[in-house]
Structures are given as structure tokens and as C-alpha cells.
Amino acid sequence: MIFRGAKVKPRTYWEIEAIAQALRKQCQIDDMEFVPIVKMVESIAGEGFQVVSSDEIGNNEGLTYPDRGIIQVREDVYYAACKGEERARDTLAHELGHFLLHRSTSLARSSTITVTGPLMDSEWQADEFSGLLLAPTHIIIGKTAADVTKRCGVSLQTAINRVKKSKYQPKAEPQSIAGSKENSNSDNS
């Protein structure tokens, strides 16, 4: 996967939340529980969206080339997402995160980057974006992780992470929030 561990412009949890919220509003799905992530990725990436065979993409479930405006999704993952399978939906939203957040990033070259840790990790950012887009705080508030999985169509791991973070207060230290995720989705691109 192209961005694993890549150092990108740092973004806090709150910044990523604002971007995900703006996108939901723009797509007029702000109050929707089960968002049409396949349609969203297809329309946002346009001709850059490609469904590819496992021969082409190997073990990767998805690959994004933000600088070229391309999102590739393995065909079995694409069809699973079309059927509403949670983990596949996570993967599409994760790739959309790379596409939108890392488009103009020149990797690890800027001397102006001073923050260290997960805030500048492209994988952390894409995972947070995915969870915040599919299961935002205003939709999941008061719900259990099992409920969030069912209603929002996210994996249980994502739902658990989102339920926990939905309780953070807006002035909390971003670094502690960034470091609070035990597991990253390290196997989907």
C-alpha cells in the first residue's frame, strides 16, 4: 500500500472531523445513518475510480494514488461494499480519505512539520476520516458499538473506536486522542 507510514501534513482529530462533516453536508447526507459510500467514492473520484482484479492489486484491498487522482479497489471488495458489507465499506471510506486528505501532500520533505506521532501518519488520518465519515458523533451518540455497526455499516472495530472517541470533548488534547487507538486497520491499504 502506497501510504503506509507515510509522513503527511499533520491533522488533528478535530480537523479531520470538520472535513468529514463538510463532505456529509455537501453531499446532503448529514442526517443519514447508512451513507452510500460506493456512490460517493464513484462520484468524487469520477474517472479516477477503478475496480481492479487481484492480479493487478494483489493482497491490497484498495490503493490510492492521490497525486494522480486515482482510487483502485479490488473487485471482490467493491462488490462486497455494494452489498453493504461493513469491512468493505470501511475500506472504500479509508481510500476516499487518502484521496481527499493527501492529494497535494509532498511526502516527508517539509521542514516546517514539527509535530511527531500519529497526527502526521497518513494511515491514522485515513482511518479516522473513514470512521468519522461513516459514523459521525451526531449520528452515533448514545448508541452501542453493535448498534453502530448495524446502522452505519461499519466494522465492529471501527464502531468501538468511534463510540469511544465520540465521548471526547472538543478541547481535549489532540495528541492523546490520536494515540488512543489501539489497533490500526493495517491490512487494508
Ligand SMILES: [Zn+2]
Ligand atoms: Zn491506507
